[in-house]
Each structure stands twice: as C-alpha cells, then as structure tokens.
Amino acid sequence: MVEHHTPGWAPRFHLSRLVPLTALGLVAGTERFFARLVDDMPRLPLEALTLASRVLLVAYLVQVALRKDPEVGRGGRGGAPKRYPTTGRTFLPYLAGQGVLLLAAMFVFDFVPERLLAPAEGEPGHQLHFACLLALKNITVIPFTLIWMTGLVRRQLLLPEREPAALQ
Template structure:
C-alpha cells in the first residue's frame, strides 16, 4: 500500500507542478467561472441572470474549454492512437488499482479541506455574512481547487494512457527495493 500512496502523491505532485507552471492560464479560466459564481450567490437581484440557466451554461462552457486545454497540454506530442487508449487504460487500472484507490483517499481529504470545513464555518456565520462568505468561497475555489482537481484527474489519465517517468517509475523503484 505504501507504493500505491507514493504513486498517488507523485501524480498529485505532477498535477500541482503543472498547475503552478501554467497558473496564468488556469486562473484565466477560473476567473470567468469565479465571476459567475460570485455574482450568482452574492450579486443579489441585479445579477439574478448569473444564477440562472445562462450563468450555468456559461460556467459549463468555460470548464469544458479548460478541460480541452488541459488535455491538449498534457497529451501534446503523444503517440497513443484512439484505438490504444482503452487497452492501455485497462492495463493501468489492473496494475495500479491501489494507486487509484489511494488517489480517491487523497481526493476525499481534499474535499474535507475545501468543502466540509468551509461549510462548517459558513454554517456558524450570521445570515447576512453567510451569503458573502459563500460567494467568496466559490470565487476562490474556482481559481484553485476546481481547476487543480481537473488537472489532477487528467494527469492520472495521462500516466495511465501514456505511461511516464512519474508514477510508473516510482512504482518500479519501490517494488525493486522492497
């Protein structure tokens, strides 16, 4: 299980490194979603449109464009054809189930930090401060946690489909030393 967590932390680190290196682009996409979320929650009647269908369609479109950008950036120059994606991914899942489970544990921990703790804080606030807190919380998460999670899950897919020097090499080294 130590190997599984080592692999999970390695892909987490790879995703964090990618996010930091490309943060101007990550923030650019995130700011658009943040503005919509902030206005939808804290904008009052004047910005009611932001909380409606138009606002949700806008944020969904921004996130889909971000996912496309991340996939393009992480898979640029890859040699895997579409016919190879399924078999490579299946082999990875079979060989690295522990890493995927460990990544799920890390994702739950990230959820506790980014969702459960802020929700507890928001619940303790008076009603007038609650709306402002939630608006800022959503605005901040849209430039931090949400894009990072997208990058992280795409990084796991990249390692699964293309292999790589990160997690797979770490696993081989860990197995050789134990």
C-alpha cells in the same frame, strides 16, 4: 525519466500554467460570486457561460497535458500510441490511493470552510463568506481537481507499453 505520480505532477503542471488556468476559473468564479450576492441576475446565460468555461478548461487540459506532451501524445508516429490497459491488480490500488487523497482534499477545502469556519445562517457576512468561498473554489480547487483527473489518465498513458496477454 518521466514523472508517473499524479500528486507530484499535478501541482507542477498547475503552477506552470497558472495564468490560463486561473483565467478560465475566473469566469466561473465571478459568476458564482455574483450569483450568490445578487438576486435578480439572469441565471441561465450565466450558467451557460460557466459550463462553457469548464468545457474549455477540460479541452485545454487534454490538449496541453495529453496531446501536446511528446511523452504521451502521438509522438510524430502518425497515430495514437498503442497502449494496453494495465491489470486491475496494479491500477486499482493506485486509483484507490488517489481517491483517498482526493477525499482528504475535499475535507480540507470543502467541509472545513463550509461547515466549521462559516458564519451561521442569518448572521452578518454569511452570504459574503459563501460568495467568496465559491469564487475561490472555482479558481483553485475545481481546476486542480480536473488537473488531477487528467494526471491519472496521463499516468496510465505513460506506463510502459505491453503486449496483450493473448499475443504473449
């Protein structure tokens, strides 16, 4: 049976491809770390590099999690799978639940470290704390959030095919 639930699939996917996902996150994480600590860095080329690493991350996720997955991808049929969207009655509650889970994760990984655990502005270690936090989030939280979003798309594509209402 194919796993349809994103909260179970996303961590397994992330751990199974930890090296390439971490490598792509390191590009942006390193840029964010040094941009926070070094004032005279060339911002535009480094931001372009970070953007390119994020685009590559999304392309990698689409390729590996959607296109190359035989359960989701073309499956040798020579064309895209014939899928019809599920009704809002079934998908919207699931999507709302995923939103609540992502908001909880945002609270834990964004609000708590930035607001509750951070040294006050101007205190020693403030800049280093935020530099390390930005680097860590770019290596872990941002790729995992993109994996989660890819998992939502994957779930919709894995739902059983059904005929549109007009043809039934």
